[in-house]
Amino acid sequence: MQAPSIGGVIVPRGDGTTVVRVRQGASLTDFADKINANPASLVTVLFNLGEMATATQSLDQETFELVGAELGYDIQIVSPEEEERELFDSFNIDLETGIADEEDEDLTPRPPVVTVMGHVDHGKTRLLDAIRNADVQGGEAGGITQHIGAYQIHREHEGVDRALTFIDTPGHEAFTAMRARGAKVTDIAILVVAADDGVMPQTIEALNHAQAADVPIVVAVNKIDVEGADPMKVRGQLTEYNLIAEEYGGDTMFVDVSARQGQNIDSLLEAVLLTADAALDMRANSDRDARGVAIEANLDKGRGATATVLVQAGTLHVGDAIVAGSAYGRVRALLDEHGNTLDEAGPSRPVQVLGLSSVPRAGDTFVVAPDDRTARQIAEKREAADRQASLAKARKRISLEDLDKVIAAGKIDTLNLILKGDVSGSVEALEDALLQIDVGDDVDLRIIDRGVGAITLNNINLAMASDAIIIGFNVRAEGQNAEVAEREGVEIRYYSVIYNAIEEIEQALKGMLKPEYEEVELGTAEIREIFRSSKFGNIAGSIVRSGEIKRGTKARITRQGVVVAENVEIAGLRRFKDDVTEVREGFECGINLGSYNDLQLDDLIATYEMREKPRA
Known part of the structure; x- marks a missing residue:
């Protein structure tokens, strides 16, 4: 109407x-x-x-x-999840992958998907090589190559030939990045800890990532053949992080291995299979259209856009029309870890897919569409939604300023924090003080990770996955890490006084955090000539290099990168014979700095203003 x-x-x-x-x-x-x-x-x-x-x-x-x-x-x-479901429903595509909606007789066993995680130099890559070598010696198909980011091995377990899929990722960054995008890829994590080094910072980070994703963990205590190895010490250290060995009355399997000597590799694989059988339902329906996740993707000069995908349900065939994120296409070829062609790939099978229109992101889900036209329409809708989401991401995921409103809206009842400091003692003191804050029953404060050193990409990934705020005590995120945090909306708070951190967190939890002020640069001008005036003092003949120079704003003067004057006022602006209120980039002007006359050629005048950051 x-x-x-x-x-x-x-x-x-x-x-x-x-x-x-x-x-x-x-x-x-x-x-x-x-x-x-x-x-x-x-x-x-x-x-x-x-x-x-x-x-x-x-x-x-x-x-x-x-x-x-x-x-x-x-x-x-x-929500994006609901919209995605409605989108696929409109194209008559089943988006469900869980066994809850499957008939029991349709489910068949599938291999567990395993990721190897741990501290650098504790032997992750050598352990993967040892698993590969053991499998090759056993005469089974499998191996690690540089062509694909995942591979399968076979192992006889209780008289049955069992397959295991290993995700060959760089450390655990990709694992967490995928989880941050909502893609649960890994069934089981193998945590590698060196028997001579014990638990190290990256060990704890890897453990936190696996526990946050609610993934069962098998601990491989590596390097038991080196001098100074103490496997029992590792077991004792990990009890502090809720990983209690079976011999201590817990439910976590610890296996002492030597990747260099190939010792106890079979026992480790057996522990993985036992954990999978005990803790997980390793079944899927292979008689349906495939659905899964892209593990990695790249643009190959000869093959075009290629993606390594892990099939999570159904069977992927050559010739299927698929959508992976905002990429789409028809499967031109399927390659295994050796580069051999396959006709199809079932559940838990990693394959390299050729034929996509563009390169998807790691962690993007893929589904089989009825035809090419439908695949293209879904990809275009996803791409439009991604653009809209990036525009909408003007606010942070969560910040201290909007915490009380988020809590009031019922969206959060736990404030997750990640602590990083310059020395271990400071981090421990800060953690103890924060945990003693009494905020009543309205909100719970949880410290999900702590460590010493600069804020790393792993910290930012974990904050993305857990909606956490990072507290940096005398440390910072530099370069690319700071850019990723800003782009992804992860809030990082920097402190040099421990009491300031405690006070701000407490005020945020109680909804009393006051607005902050931030300095915003307006423009810069370079002095090209200095004119003497008996009436106005020195006049800086300048050219505006960036932004705009406004009359009445505050300025600082820098000389060869060193600040020589602060809080100087732009008292007057002239363009030729006319008084003006502002001069924009690329134009020349005369600047009067009031009583400040200590000017030199090539000095840089930077104007700024302090803007209040109101509470969200």
């Missing part, structure tokens, strides 16, 4: 019960598509309601409810 709306704008109206479902971070354009309206008319409606927004700007739930109430629509916000 068309009816004149506010300000004479014609928009379709609902009857108050009409339900419209839009995704989180959607724009007025997305809403307009749902109700067959002109986006410009909705911008006008929103303006008349006292809200300003562009047609492509991401809107929050309150704004959509305001528009919906005015136009007679019941607007429901759906």
